[in-house]
Amino acid sequence: DAEITQSPRHKITETGRQVTLACHQTWNHNNMFWYRQDLGHGLRLIHYSYGVQDTNKGEVSDGYSVSRSNTEDLPLTLESAASSQTSVYFCASAGGGTDTQYFGPGTRLTVL
Amino acid sequence: QQQVKQSPQSLIVQKGGISIINCAYENTAFDYFPWYQQFPGKGPALLIAIRPDVSEKKEGRFTISFNKSAKQFSLHIMDSQPGDSATYFCAAADYKLSFGAGTTVTVRA
Numbered sequence: 001d002a003e004i005t006q007s008p009r010h011k012i013t014e015t016g017r018q019v020t021l022a023c024h025q026t027w028n029h030n031n032m033f034w035y036r037q038d039l040g041h042g043l044r045l046i047h048y049s050y051g052v053q054d055t056n057k058g059e060v061s062d063g064y065s066v067s068r069s070n071t072e073d074l075p076l077t078l079e080s081a082a083s084s085q086t087s088v089y090f091c092a093s094a095g096g097g098t099d100t101q102y103f104g105p106g107t108r109l110t111v112l
Numbered sequence: 113q114q115q116v117k118q119s120p121q122s123l124i125v126q127k128g129g130i131s132i133i134n135c136a137y138e139n140t141a142f143d144y145f146p147w148y149q150q151f152p153g154k155g156p157a158l159l160i161a162i163r164p165d166v167s168e169k170k171e172g173r174f175t176i177s178f179n180k181s182a183k184q185f186s187l188h189i190m191d192s193q194p195g196d197s198a199t200y201f202c203a204a205a206d207y208k209l210s211f212g213a214g215t216t217v218t219v220r221a
Binding site for chain 2: 033041042043058100101102103104105
């Protein structure tokens with residue numbers, strides 16, 4: 001069965017360190033998204049990609065970057081982790097346009 | 113600034129009761145309105161969705177009501193069951209999804 005996976009599931013890091021969160025999907029979807037989930041804010045879009053070599057900033061992109069070198073993967077990098085980036089991060093993929101987004105299980109990141 | 117406003121933040125309902133969650137938006141370019149359901153420790157999953165050319169959509173015990181002129185839409189969970197206890201997010205899409213803040217629903221047996 002097609003799926004979307006994230007790793008690690010839990011991560012503790014220190015302020016200032018670079019962190020990369022992995023996202024891998026086997027749906028063969030063109031569109032991939034990264035969100036962060038914080039209480040009271042719902043899901044906020046960080047970055048998204050509509051295909052290989054395409055990346056776009058979402059509403060909360062400062063301090064984050066992504067690159068898309070193949071269809072299956074969209075890693076999210078925190079260049080210099082800050083305590084404000086402590087959150088649960090979700091990756092999602094969709095076939096196109098406003099198609100259903102399929103979410104991964106999430107990564108809980110704690111920045112100390 | 114949140115483009116989709118969702119209320120209430122949480123609600124408690126007795127088994128068999130009706131849960132109602134409301135959402136409002138301003139952007140008239142939105143043309144797709146999905147609801148996602150999230151259980152603790154899991155990612156959100158699509159529950160039901162509606163496009164603005166219809167005023168109501170029903171799937172089992174879940175119904176979306178849509179009022180285009182008021183720019184409001186709501187989710188009704190009929191005959192609520194303990195297994196419906198979850199967080200529900202409304203969303204609206206133009207070329208990307210904008211989510212509401214979420215509603216935690218607790219169904220008491």
